[in-house]
Amino acid sequence: MNETVTIPRADYEALVEASELLADLQAHDTARSALATGAEELLPTHVANRLIDGDNPLRVYREHRGLTQVALSEASGVNRVQIADIESGRKTGSVTTLRKLADALSVGLDDLVP
Incomplete structure (x- = not known):
């Protein structure tokens, strides 16, 4: 059985934006962790x-x-x-x-x- 949810476009766009922000935060945390463990380094x-x-x-x-x-x-x-x-x-x-x-x-x- 297919369940469908209908929401206003503004709510949908806010959810997409929040999802993208979460992905950015996760990428940031991964990069910081790699630097902290020495798996990656910053170059001058x-x-x-x-x-x-x-x-x-x-x-x-x-x-x-x-x-x-x-x-x-x-x-x-x-x-x-x-x-x-x-x-x-x-x-x-x-x-x-x-x-x-x-x-x-x-x-x-x-x-x-x-």
Whole structure:
């Protein structure tokens, strides 16, 4: 049996608006929680702008973390020359290599893919 409820349009629109507001609040709470647990991080504007402008993400995150290529090499187990080649665009790096670098930089693998 189908039950139908008829309400004035203004009441319906108020319910839709309240539903959208609730969804926004839930998204906000999810984002705040991800920041609080360290699952997500905020980037300074200059770092975000470099990524948006197309700078090599490996170089941007390495410099943001305050690491030299040598320090990143030691932390990741990836040869420094490989890091230099990836940063310069001469090579792309294998998934395994990028995973090691991402782990050492505490970023997601997708963050290192231009």
